[in-house]
Amino acid sequence: MERDNELRERAAQVIPGGMYGHMSVLRRMPPEYPQYFERADGCRLWDVDGNEYIDYMCSYGPMIAGYGNPRIRAAADAQRARLDIANAPAAVIVDLAERLVQQVTHAEWAMFAKNGNDATTICVMCARARADNPVILVANGAYHGAQPWANYMSKGTPNDEHQYFHPYQFNDVTSLNEAASKVRGRLAGIIVSAFRHDAGHHQELTDPGFARRVREICDEEQAALILDDVRAGLRLSLDASWSAIGVHPDLSAWGKGLANGEPLAAVLGNELYRDAMTKIFVTGSFWYQAAPMAAAIETLDVLRELNGPRLMGHLGQQLRDGLYEQAQRHGHGIIQSGPPQMPTLMFEDDPKAEKGMAFCGLAIKEGVFLHPWHNMFLSTAHTEEDIGQTLEATDRAFRQLG
Numbered sequence: 001m002e003r004d005n006e007l008r009e010r011a012a013q014v015i016p017g018g019m020y021g022h023m024s025v026l027r028r029m030p031p032e033y034p035q036y037f038e039r040a041d042g043c044r045l046w047d048v049d050g051n052e053y054i055d056y057m058c059s060y061g062p063m064i065a066g067y068g069n070p071r072i073r074a075a076a077d078a079q080r081a082r083l084d085i086a087n088a089p090a091a092v093i094v095d096l097a098e099r100l101v102q103q104v105t106h107a108e109w110a111m112f113a114k115n116g117n118d119a120t121t122i123c124v125m126c127a128r129a130r131a132d133n134p135v136i137l138v139a140n141g142a143y144h145g146a147q148p149w150a151n152y153m154s155k156g157t158p159n160d161e162h163q164y165f166h167p168y169q170f171n172d173v174t175s176l177n178e179a180a181s182k183v184r185g186r187l188a189g190i191i192v193s194a195f196r197h198d199a200g201h202h203q204e205l206t207d208p209g210f211a212r213r214v215r216e217i218c219d220e221e222q223a224a225l226i227l228d229d230v231r232a233g234l235r236l237s238l239d240a241s242w243s244a245i246g247v248h249p250d251l252s253a254w255g256k257g258l259a260n261g262e263p264l265a266a267v268l269g270n271e272l273y274r275d276a277m278t279k280i281f282v283t284g285s286f287w288y289q290a291a292p293m294a295a296a297i298e299t300l301d302v303l304r305e306l307n308g309p310r311l312m313g314h315l316g317q318q319l320r321d322g323l324y325e326q327a328q329r330h331g332h333g334i335i336q337s338g339p340p341q342m343p344t345l346m347f348e349d350d351p352k353a354e355k356g357m358a359f360c361g362l363a364i365k366e367g368v369f370l371h372p373w374h375n376m377f378l379s380t381a382h383t384e385e386d387i388g389q390t391l392e393a394t395d396r397a398f399r400q401l402g
């Protein structure tokens with residue numbers, strides 16, 4: 001870790017805290033984790049000291065079809081060579097909007113931004129613009145970005161920043177009903193995650209009865225059902241993630257995997273919200289960049305051709321089955337939760353994730369990049385051989401865990 005340490009020392013002088021946000025390994029990860037990477041290819045990463053890893057974080061989601069996927073990179077590069085950013089967008093913005101409207105059941109229009117937090121914020125504004133009401137119901141502990149309205153974790157956000165955001169418990173119809181009844185007549189929308197993927201918790205798939213009740217309340221109150229598909233989008237389904245349970249949102253927020261790592265977010269909406277969208281002013285200097293949009297079209301093609309969600313589900317299940325068998329054999333109680341495309345691995349009786357940290361620290365030394373308390377991500381670049389190699393490494397890690 002010579003080069004990594006040297007960079008950490010330099011960063012400590014010029015980057016507050018040495019690193020910030022979810023990429024600060026110092027604050028969040030076992031000590032064995034590298035802070036800096038040098039190269040990425042397919043599902044593999046190399047740190048600045050030359051160590052190679054099979055990656056199960058996929059940049060925390062954006063990488064969905066492989067780092068440096070040649071087709072997607074070529075599409076982005078070709079667009080970049082013609083035009084990326086100018087005084088007005090390139091034609092590809094219309095192509096991508098059409099493509100998403102065709103692919104996603106609830107979508108009748110699309111607009112684009114950069115980060116997931118742009119997309120969730122636009123959804124909130126659009127919902128309020130139509131309802132002419134301020135209140136949004138947000139699930140306790142759900143992450144919708146680091147922007148002040150959604151940020152419950154850090155200083156710098158006064159309490160009254162959240163005065164119009166009222167909590168409910170995900171998957172709990174009673175708490176949802178109670179929260180909604182308290183704000184009757186003032187509700188603009190209910191924001192939901194694709195499933196409960198809060199970091200540090202076992203993941204919970206969405207209860208269809210809960211999803212249907214969210215839809216009903218939104219219909220009764222003429223409020224927006226906002227689906228935050230930033231993290232799960234395109235991994236569970238090529239449609240919006242709740243389409244499998246037959247519940248369609250009014251507005252959905254997308255980002256992360258949409259352009260396989262090129263910076264792009266999208267808001268999709270139905271006809272009811274088209275006019276409201278024209279009434280809010282939202283924009284950004286980089287929101288019209290054409291190369292990420294070309295990358296997105298190619299990403300959607302690649303995922304469709306490979307049946308990405310099914311492939312990632314198959315690979316994730318192979319990983320999950322292997323980890324379960326190994327944990328049993330080595331006498332460790334593990335709890336695996338969430339959909340197989342976005343698996344979470346935690347240990348029983350391990351409230352501070354100490355055992356999880358120790359295991360992931362051993363796995364990283366064996367060349368596998370896992371996460372001790374956050375959901376992980378599969379990609380279409382992983383192969384059965386990669387999973388096999390991963391399981392050989394985790395077997396050694398379980399053995400060393402004692």
Ligand SMILES: Cc1ncc(COP(=O)(O)O)c(C=O)c1O
Nearest residue numbers: 115116117143144145230231255
């Ligand atoms: C569910 C969800 N919503 C919104 C965001 C914010 O996205 P971004 O980090 O691109 O702003 C994230 C990021 O992790 C997320 O997981």
